[in-house]
Amino acid sequence: MTSAPATDITARDEPGRVNLLDLDRAGLQRLAADLEEKPFRAVQLLKWLHQRRVTDFERMTDLSKALRSRLRECAEVRLPRPVFDQESRDGTRKWVLALDGGNAIETVFIPENGRGTLCVSSQVGCALDCTFCSTAQQGFNRNLTTAEIIGQVWFAEDALAAEGRGRRVTNVVLMGMGEPLANYRSVLPATRLMVDQHAYGLSRRRVTLSTSGLVPNLRRLAEESDISLAVSLHAPNDALRDEIVPVNRRYPLAELLDACRLYVERTPHRRITWEYVMLDGVNDGDRHAAELARLLEGIPSKINLIPFNPFPGARYRCSPAERIERFSRQLQRAGYITTVRRTRGEDIDGACGQLVGQVDDRIRRRPRWGGMEESRP
Ligand code: SAH
Numbered sequence: 001m002t003s004a005p006a007t008d009i010t011a012r013d014e015p016g017r018v019n020l021l022d023l024d025r026a027g028l029q030r031l032a033a034d035l036e037e038k039p040f041r042a043v044q045l046l047k048w049l050h051q052r053r054v055t056d057f058e059r060m061t062d063l064s065k066a067l068r069s070r071l072r073e074c075a076e077v078r079l080p081r082p083v084f085d086q087e088s089r090d091g092t093r094k095w096v097l098a099l100d101g102g103n104a105i106e107t108v109f110i111p112e113n114g115r116g117t118l119c120v121s122s123q124v125g126c127a128l129d130c131t132f133c134s135t136a137q138q139g140f141n142r143n144l145t146t147a148e149i150i151g152q153v154w155f156a157e158d159a160l161a162a163e164g165r166g167r168r169v170t171n172v173v174l175m176g177m178g179e180p181l182a183n184y185r186s187v188l189p190a191t192r193l194m195v196d197q198h199a200y201g202l203s204r205r206r207v208t209l210s211t212s213g214l215v216p217n218l219r220r221l222a223e224e225s226d227i228s229l230a231v232s233l234h235a236p237n238d239a240l241r242d243e244i245v246p247v248n249r250r251y252p253l254a255e256l257l258d259a260c261r262l263y264v265e266r267t268p269h270r271r272i273t274w275e276y277v278m279l280d281g282v283n284d285g286d287r288h289a290a291e292l293a294r295l296l297e298g299i300p301s302k303i304n305l306i307p308f309n310p311f312p313g314a315r316y317r318c319s320p321a322e323r324i325e326r327f328s329r330q331l332q333r334a335g336y337i338t339t340v341r342r343t344r345g346e347d348i349d350g351a352c353g354q355l356v357g358q359v360d361d362r363i364r365r366r367p368r369w370g371g372m373e374e375s376r377p
Contacts, residue, residue, distance in 0.1 A: 017076040020049060021147035021154070024189035025196055035070055043198045049077065050150070050199035053158050079151045080105070085159070092345030095155060099124070099148055103141055105177060107152040109160070109169070110344050116160070117171040120152045122187050123178025128212055129246045130232070132277055134311035135177045143183040149190035152176075153200055171206040175230070180209050181217040191227050204228070210275065215251040218259040222266045229263050230273040230304070231256070235283050236291035244283070257299065264300050271300035271337075277308050278319035278327070289327045293334035303331055303338045 023031060028042035035041075041063070048060045055077040057068045080097035083104065087093045093109040108119040124141035126133070153169060160167045172194050174180040180187045187209070193199040194207045210230040211218060221229075235241035241248040248256075260272050274296065278284050292303070305328055308318035319327070324340055331338040 017074060019078045019145070019147045020045060020071075020075050021077060021079065021150055022145055022186075022189070024146070024192040025198070026192075027189060031075075035067065035074075037067060041067065046193075046196060046198040050154065050193060050196075053154060055079070078147060079154060080148055082155060082159075088345040090344055093159075094345060095152075095159065097148075097152065097155065099144075101142070105144065105148070105152070107156060107176060108345055109156050109167075111167055112344075115170045116168050117173055118153060118156050118169045119173050119176045120149060121176030121178050122149060122174055122180040122183050126178050127182060128179050130212060130234075131244050131246075132234075132279060132308060132314070132316050134314070137311075137313065143186055144178070146186045146189045146193075149186060150193045150199075153194060157200070169200070170202070171208070172200075172202060173208045173210060173230070175208070175210040179212055179214065181211045181214040181221065184217045184220065188221075188224060191225060195227065205270070208273070212245050212247050213251050213256040213259075214247065215255050215259045218256075219262060222259070222263045226267045226270075228270065228273070229260070229267075230275055231260060232277075233274045233292075234277050234279075236288050236295050240283060240288075244279070253295070257295070261299060271302050273302045273304050275304050275306055277306045278324050279308050280317040280319045280323070282316060284319040284323050284327055286326075286330060289330040290334075293331055293336065296336070301336055303336050304341055305338065306341045307343055309343060 018031065020028070020031075025042050025046060028045050029039045032039055032041040044060070044062055048054045054060060057063070057071045057075075060068060063071075078100075080099050082095055083098045084096035085093070091111045095107045095109075096104050097107065098104050103124045105121040105124060107121065110117045110119065121144065123143050125138040126135045127140035128136060130136050153172060156169050160169065174187065174191075191207055191209065194202050195204045204227050206228070208228040208230050209221070209225075210232060212232045218229075232245065233241075234245055235243075235248075238248060238252050241253060264270060264272060276283070276292070296303075305324055307324060308314075308316055310316070310318065328338045328340055
């Protein structure tokens, strides 16, 4: 551990209690109504929980004594537990958080030019089989709860405050482990908390959901949310995408792009970020760039080329730097804003597609970090 969290986490775990961190503002308002309290109690609770990070009802001094004692009976504040914390040479910081049931997730903080981007996980493992992603090799364990998703932001804010270096979370990307649209029910309230002015107050432009393209839930998201959208495209045609992003067989490119057009119609003045991992000799040729440029025609777009991060057992190599540069220039000439993602946090396995690969081993090898076997606080 490089530092201890600032707040004492009074985790309680009793069945039948509602975990207040599972509720967004609307959920807390429903709870307030159930307890015959006014809706503004929801805002008070949001501030205590997410801005002041107070977990003990007794310290929530603007709530009536009666309400505090009701909350003690029916509610709890339960967070994941930090078991491991590491800082990379480039300032990237990674936390491993233990969950109920013996699993762990990783959250990565990436500081950059006055910004601080937190890369948040939405599932334990992932059920999609993208061939270039190490999380896919872990298989899928379960969805995270809203509390476990927002708990990652809670933790990062708390740990960064404890550092005293003035670093803060200004952006959140749902690009950690898991497919966020496969866990829509928990992810949506978590994103609402991220942008709620009484919780984390992030700009909706600075909260980005990244998806491999679960079309029905993408359409639903277009109706219910206006956060930023990143789509893991990785191939400019169905034949290749079927192979490297197998969910494409279920939701082919034409359907995916239709849903993306709907998204930009619903969120005017916004563009979609297309993620494209650069795989040597697989998807990085001139003809792929030309096909990609044609495919995205008419959609407000930004293309983010991601150098492939290798992992043990990977069947790909990263495209050479000159290739990535050439691919990027070709797209720029076609009129697309194109950036190359700088790999961060490699030395702590915090880079894209490297998350969680070694968690189990690490914890088994080094039990002093608090073993996963003691899954209950
Ligand atoms: N399931 C979601 C979010 C998680 S992945 C999605 O597919 O978008 C976040 C990003 O990292 C995706 O664009 C993903 O394709 C990319 N990625 C996964 N493995 C990678 C690897 N080994 N190297 C580089 N990028 C990778």
